[in-house]
Amino acid sequence: MDFNFIREYVPYFVVAAVLTIRIASIGISISILFGLLCSIIRYFRIPILHRLIDIYIELSRNTPLLIQLFFLYFGLPKLGIVLSSETCAITGLVFLGGSYMAEAFRSGLEAIGNSQIEAGLSLGLTKSQVIRFIVLPQAISISIPAFSANVIFLIKETSVFSAVALIDLMNVAKDLIGLYYKTDETLFMLVSSYLIILLPLSIAFTLIERRLRHAGYGN
Amino acid sequence: MQDMGIEVLFQGRNFVRLLEGLWVTVRISVFSVIVSTLLGIILGMIMTMKNPLLRIITRCYLEFVRIMPQLVLLFLVYFGLTKMFRINLSGEISAIIVFVIWGTAEMGDLVRGALTSIPVHQYESGKALGLTTVQNYCYVIIPQTIRRLLPQAINLVTRMIKTTSLIVLIGVVEVVKVGQQIIEASRLTSPSAAVWVYGVIFFLYFIVCYPISILSKRLEVKWRN
Numbered sequence: 001m002d003f004n005f006i007r008e009y010v011p012y013f014v015v016a017a018v019l020t021i022r023i024a025s026i027g028i029s030i031s032i033l034f035g036l037l038c039s040i041i042r043y044f045r046i047p048i049l050h051r052l053i054d055i056y057i058e059l060s061r062n063t064p065l066l067i068q069l070f071f072l073y074f075g076l077p078k079l080g081i082v083l084s085s086e087t088c089a090i091t092g093l094v095f096l097g098g099s100y101m102a103e104a105f106r107s108g109l110e111a112i113g114n115s116q117i118e119a120g121l122s123l124g125l126t127k128s129q130v131i132r133f134i135v136l137p138q139a140i141s142i143s144i145p146a147f148s149a150n151v152i153f154l155i156k157e158t159s160v161f162s163a164v165a166l167i168d169l170m171n172v173a174k175d176l177i178g179l180y181y182k183t184d185e186t187l188f189m190l191v192s193s194y195l196i197i198l199l200p201l202s203i204a205f206t207l208i209e210r211r212l213r214h215a216g217y218g219n
Numbered sequence: 220m221q222d223m224g225i226e227v228l229f230q231g232r233n234f235v236r237l238l239e240g241l242w243v244t245v246r247i248s249v250f251s252v253i254v255s256t257l258l259g260i261i262l263g264m265i266m267t268m269k270n271p272l273l274r275i276i277t278r279c280y281l282e283f284v285r286i287m288p289q290l291v292l293l294f295l296v297y298f299g300l301t302k303m304f305r306i307n308l309s310g311e312i313s314a315i316i317v318f319v320i321w322g323t324a325e326m327g328d329l330v331r332g333a334l335t336s337i338p339v340h341q342y343e344s345g346k347a348l349g350l351t352t353v354q355n356y357c358y359v360i361i362p363q364t365i366r367r368l369l370p371q372a373i374n375l376v377t378r379m380i381k382t383t384s385l386i387v388l389i390g391v392v393e394v395v396k397v398g399q400q401i402i403e404a405s406r407l408t409s410p411s412a413a414v415w416v417y418g419v420i421f422f423l424y425f426i427v428c429y430p431i432s433i434l435s436k437r438l439e440v441k442w443r444n
Contacts, residue, residue: 062377062428064384067395067421074402075414152286159288163388170290183302187295191287198286 005185009176016172017193023086023166024155027093031154032147034094035101040131042102043109053102060099066160068092073164085166092164093154100150108143109135144212148205155198169193227405227412228419236401237416240394241423247311247386247393248379251318256372258319259326266331277327284324289382292317297389310391318379325375333368334360370439377428377435384424394420 038053060068069092072083083091112135120130140147162171173190177183228234266277284292296313300306308316337360345355387395398416405412 058429058432059425062381062432063421063424064381066384066387067417067424070395071414071417071421075417078411078414156286156288159290160385160388170294173294177298183298187299190291190294194287194291202282202286 016169027090031094031097034098038102039105057099085164089161097154104143104146108139111142225415240397243393244383248383255322258323262327263330310389314386333364366442370435373435377431
């Protein structure tokens with residue numbers, strides 16, 4: 001291990017990690033909203049739209065992110081739509097993440113029995129009040145485990161962004177290996193960067209899940 | 220519109236070559252799935268044992284493999300392992316190693332989950348009915364475990380097929396690489412080939428994964444109770 005080399009090139013990894021985190025947080029936030037929207041549309045079977053969303057979910061869940069990105073980044077410019085790498089990355093992440101989040105929320109929504117909705121309606125709540133105060137709070141807390149697994153999964157998926165020319169952690173690592181042949185040091189920094197990003201998040205999610213389960217026993 | 224670019228797909232053997240590339244992808248993932256299923260079942264059984272040392276070791280392995288992006292694992296094996304042990308691994312071999320390591324971890328966790336989700340009273344009522352341990356496992360525990368395991372295991376197959384798309388980044392010639400070659404070769408004759416080629420690859424992956432995920436969903440609904 002050449003620690004001088006590590007000290008010298010750590011800043012590159014910090015910059016790349018910040019980029020990864022930034023794109024991941026933007027992409028994941030949008031995909032949470034998008035997924036929530038999709039799952040609500042499917043839940044209430046809004047005509048036409050819910051068919052479209054079914055197709056979208058099947059398409060996005062059964063194809064790899066890398067191919068989606070290649071299509072966006074190399075394919076679309078031929079049709080006259082030019083996206084920057086960053087927009088491309090975020091679009092790809094939302095396209096993939098939206099469907100995963102929608103599935104997570106759907107399992108939560110399906111767990112809410114009809115009796116809950118009927119009870120709400122018979123108490124005189126409007127349909128939107130039933131959604132806001134009865135269905136969503138319960139559905140979201142049920143779907144937290146699936147939701148947190150998806151967040152980790154999506155952050156892991158950001159590693160393919162190097163393929164659309166974004167200077168993320170993988171790209172920096174690949175460059176350093178190619179330039180200096182310091183494979184061990186570079187891979188060490190790469191692995192530590194991902195551990196630093198993902199490990200606290202994974203632990204936090206485990207704690208949240210445990211708390212929620214604990215709350216569930218009270219019923 | 221003098222050039223749509225779609226005719227590139229049907230020139231020469233282009234489409235057949237894409238399918239051959241897809242076969243490389245499917246081959247690698249099927250092979251890894253089979254090996255990692257076998258190893259995963261063993262790992263899952265080890266994880267249900269009470270030995271604390273084994274528990275810590277398997278837990279660390281599982282957490283590390285699941286938290287690392289698969290691309291990082293590919294880099295670790297393709298660049299790191301080869302340099303550390305001075306061996307020459309081809310991209311395809313390192314891909315298989317990574318997918319077996321990753322698949323074993325995922326499968327092991329699924330097996331562990333399925334085994335621990337069987338309530339204790341199932342074991343005990345089997346014993347109370349006078350079944351031997353072997354009979355108890357054959358007739359009571361394993362059939363239930365398989366019902367809980369199989370839909371998720373099939374789902375893992377689609378995840379593995381999707382993840383094999385990454386191996387193009389360590390230089391394995393599979394469907395994406397063949398696509399890139401076709402695009403490069405026809406750069407001058409039909410510049411807009413990229414959209415068609417990537418579009419076709421997108422649907423090829425979909426055609427492979429969709430039936431498998433439908434099967435998984437069907438089984439899950441069928442065996443819910």
